[in-house]
Amino acid sequence: MLQAKNVERYDFVIVGGGIFGAYAALYLAKKGMRVCILEKEKALLKKASIVNQARLHSGYHYPRSVATALMSDDNKARFTKDHESFINFSFEKYYAIDRFGSFTDSAQFERFCHYINIPCEPVEKHPLFNYNRIEALYRTTEYTFDPILIADYYRRSLEEEPLVDILLNIKIQRVEEDGKSWMIDTASIEGGASQMIHAPQVINATYSGSNAVNQLFGVPKINLMHEISEMVFVTSPQLEKIGLTVMDGQFGSIMPYGLSGLLSLSSVAYTHHKVSYNNLPSFDCQAINTDCKPDFTSNCNYCPARPRSNQHKMIQQIKQYFREDIDLNYFTSLFTIKSKLKANYIDDGRPTEINMLRENPRFYCIFAGKINSIYEIEKTITF
Numbered sequence: 001m002l003q004a005k006n007v008e009r010y011d012f013v014i015v016g017g018g019i020f021g022a023y024a025a026l027y028l029a030k031k032g033m034r035v036c037i038l039e040k041e042k043a044l045l046k047k048a049s050i051v052n053q054a055r056l057h058s059g060y061h062y063p064r065s066v067a068t069a070l071m072s073d074d075n076k077a078r079f080t081k082d083h084e085s086f087i088n089f090s091f092e093k094y095y096a097i098d099r100f101g102s103f104t105d106s107a108q109f110e111r112f113c114h115y116i117n118i119p120c121e122p123v124e125k126h127p128l129f130n131y132n133r134i135e136a137l138y139r140t141t142e143y144t145f146d147p148i149l150i151a152d153y154y155r156r157s158l159e160e161e162p163l164v165d166i167l168l169n170i171k172i173q174r175v176e177e178d179g180k181s182w183m184i185d186t187a188s189i190e191g192g193a194s195q196m197i198h199a200p201q202v203i204n205a206t207y208s209g210s211n212a213v214n215q216l217f218g219v220p221k222i223n224l225m226h227e228i229s230e231m232v233f234v235t236s237p238q239l240e241k242i243g244l245t246v247m248d249g250q251f252g253s254i255m256p257y258g259l260s261g262l263l264s265l266s267s268v269a270y271t272h273h274k275v276s277y278n279n280l281p282s283f284d285c286q287a288i289n290t291d292c293k294p295d296f297t298s299n300c301n302y303c304p305a306r307p308r309s310n311q312h313k314m315i316q317q318i319k320q321y322f323r324e325d326i327d328l329n330y331f332t333s334l335f336t337i338k339s340k341l342k343a344n345y346i347d348d349g350r351p352t353e354i355n356m357l358r359e360n361p362r363f364y365c366i367f368a369g370k371i372n373s374i375y376e377i378e379k380t381i382t383f
């Protein structure tokens with residue numbers, strides 16, 4: 001039995017302080033629960049919750065997964081209302097079908113939009129686009145959120161919440177349970193303070209760390225694959241108020257990164273540098289940076305062994321869909337590990353799954369497909 005030096009008791013421990021952990025903590029605190037967030041980084045919301053395309057999914061992206069498309073719509077209205085001042089509503093969003101190599105053709109895309117009832121208006125002429133590459137172009141309604149402003153908002157809200165404690169830069173050393181409570185031995189990563197925490201309920205909200213944390217708590221793993229992913233950020237005087245997503249194959253997307261003035265750029269072919277089909281994210285670069293381990297990964301943005309940027313390839317690829325004189329100026333890149341359920345390898349779906357993996361003491365694992373599904377937790381967690 002772990003010996004208590006310095007025991008703190010909570011109703012819930014949340015492992016992982018991304019947007020899902022942060023939202024869960026605020027939700028539970030509002031219900032009167034005392035919550036502790038354990039986060040391995042030095043600050044909250046530094047991983048996938050800011051390194052993403054910031055698309056407020058409306059469903060367009062998932063012609064091969066109607067379930068994901070419909071779930072996007074479910075949560076979109078509430079997310080939009082709750083985060084209204086962090087959302088960019090003022091750009092034109094286009095979806096295009098490539099003339100070559102698309103898994104979805106224009107008729108299928110139109111049928112799909114019609115079926116899930118989202119607007120898609122064919123645009124036969126547009127001065128900014130290159131119709132030699134585009135079979136069809138559609139004006140759609142899709143917005144982006146600002147991940148940096150949202151991260152600030154959640155950090156501030158948590159600071160003001162007296163029922164939530166946050167332990168940063170923390171590693172879980174050992175876990176035991178007595179049938180009623182988890183006993184979690186934590187230590188500061190940089191040495192020094194250690195803390196024993198007891199709680200009857202644990203929520204694993206660590207995304208790419210999900211299986212490492214499930215393993216620590218002795219609960220089943222979920223079937224995941226992982227990719228080291230690069231989001232490229234560019235500026236463009238002509239595309240400031242334009243977003244384009246090319247469906248559905250080895251293509252890409254460019255759209256305003258919220259209200260920042262930057263455009264985020266991704267490409268199915270070049271964003272994902274390395275792939276791990278193991279349940280834990282294991283990559284060959286971990287042989288160079290031995291601090292980064294499959295069961296405790298480092299932050300790729302500070303890692304000397306991270307892959308070289310594919311920004312040139314991504315910029316060249318997306319430029320083909322625009323008029324020749326469009327400028328795209330590279331600003332920076334951010335890297336993170338993107339994790340996916342293996343079950344969605346074929347249909348490209350991104351469901352958010354929250355499962356109770358142990359009843360006594362209770363253990364939930366959230367695996368988040370997209371940001372606007374933060375509310376799914378309310379359907380599953382009981383107290």
Ligand SMILES: Cc1cc2nc3c(=O)[nH]c(=O)nc-3n(C[C@H](O)[C@H](O)[C@H](O)COP(=O)(O)OP(=O)(O)OC[C@H]3O[C@@H](n4cnc5c(N)ncnc54)[C@H](O)[C@@H]3O)c2cc1C
Nearest residue numbers: 016018019020040047048049052053054055207209370371
């Ligand atoms: C490249 C890319 C593009 C995307 N594009 C979009 C998009 O356009 N729209 C959209 O809605 N979604 C998008 N997503 C998905 C979305 O970003 C994720 O679903 C979401 O951010 C997951 O949030 P989270 O809080 O679960 O994970 P994260 O933000 O990754 O947070 C998990 C936290 O857990 C911490 N952690 C990990 N292991 C441990 C441990 N052992 N102990 C303590 N803490 C730990 C991490 O440091 C991190 O802070 C994208 C994702 C990626 C990677």
